[in-house]
Amino acid sequence: MGLSAHPAQTQVRLVTVAPDEAGQRIDNFLARHLKGVPPSHVYRILRRGEVRVNSGRIRARYKVKAGDKVRIPPVRVSPEAVKTHPAKRLLAIEDHILFENTHLLVIDKPAGVAVHGGSGISHGIIEALRAVRPDAPYLELVHRLDRDTSGCLIVAKRRSALRALHEQLRAGSMDKRYLALVRGPWQGASRSVKAALRKNQLQGGERLVRVDEVGKEALSRFHPLSTHGPATLVDVELKTGRTHQIRVHAAYIGHPLAGDVKYGDADFNRLMKQFGLRRLFLHAHRIEFTDPAVDLNVSVTAPLCQDLRAVLDKLDHDPAIPHD
Secondary structure (H helix, E strand, O other): OOOEEOOOOOOOEEEEOOHHHOOOEHHHHHHHHOOOOOHHHHHHHHHOOOOEEOOEEOOOOOEOOOOOEEEEOOOEEOHHHHOOOOOHHHHOHHHHEEEEOOOEEEEEEOOOOOOOOEOOEOOOHHHHHHHHOOOOOOOEEOOOOOOOOEEEEEEEOOHHHHHHHHHHHHHOOOEEEEEEEEEOOOOOOOEEEEOOEEEEEOHHHOEEEEEOOOOEOOEEEEEEEEEEOOEEEEEEEEOOOOOOHHHHHHHHOOOOEOOOOOOOOHHHHHHHHHOOOOOOOEEEEEEEEEEOOOOEEEEEEOOOOHHHHHHHHHHHHOOOOOOO
8 A cells, every 4th residue: 555644744843942852752753743744753763864953863862951943844644644643542531631730741651551652562651641641741751761651750740840759769769669579478578689680682672681790780679568369469679760760670589570471480370370460460559759730749549450469359258278
C-alpha cells in the first residue's frame, strides 16, 4: 500500500526550542510537535537522520537546548498508522490518577503497560495522557517504571517542575518505596545492598543488567515485612534509580523476585504461578518528594493491586503450607 502524507505536516518545519522546552529528549520534543504520529514513526525519522538540530545529525537521546533549531521533516505514514490510537484501557488512565495539582500528577500505573511507546509498543502511559488531554501544553515523565511494575509514577505538567524533580532524583532526596515478594524466608532484619550495576546487550537486543564493579553505583535497602509460606514480602527503598535495580539486587543476595523471568528462579516462579501469580510481583507503593511549587513535602501511596493481594491470600490459606 502506498504512503500518504500525514495531514498535520506535509512540509519541512524549522522549530526553535523555547526555554521551557530545554532539557527534554529529542524524541519527546518531536512527539509534542508531531501529535497523532505513532512513536514508531518518530523513532524511524530519528534513526534515518532526517531530523537535524542546528543543521547537524543527532542521536535519539540528545537533549534539546534553548535556541536549538530543529528541522522536522515531512512525515509520511500509512492511513492505518494515522488511525492508531491508545486502547480503551489506556484512555481510562485518568481514573488511575492518585494526586494532581497545577504542575504535576502521580498515576497508579497498571502492570503490563509501558510508560512510553517504542520498541514495538505503539502507545504507553504518556501517549495516553497526551491523547486524553490534547490541549495540555506540557506532559513529560519524571521517571520510569518497568512495563511489568505497577504503582506510583510522576508526570510533570511544567518544565520547571520536571527540572526540580530531576534534581531531587539526582540528589537522592526523593523517597521511592516498592513492595516485592521474594524467594525464601528472610534471615535477620533490614539489609542494605550496595552493588554497582552494568547494562549489557544480549543477542536479539534483549537488555540484561549485571552486578559489576565497573558499573554505576547502586544502593537498595530491603526491609522484611511478612512471611508468606515459601516467600517473604519486603519493602524496598531505592537510593539510586538504575535499570532493573531491585530485581538484580534481590537475585544477587539470593532472594529473587517472584515472577521474574529474567533474573529470577524458574522453579520458584512455577510454584508462585500455582498460587495465581501471572506477572512480576513488584509494586511502587509509595513516593515522597518536595512539591517544587510550594516547597512542601508530598507523600502519595498506591494500594497493592488486587491480583497481588490475592496471591498473598492464597499463600496464607493454603493447607499444604506450614504456618507459624
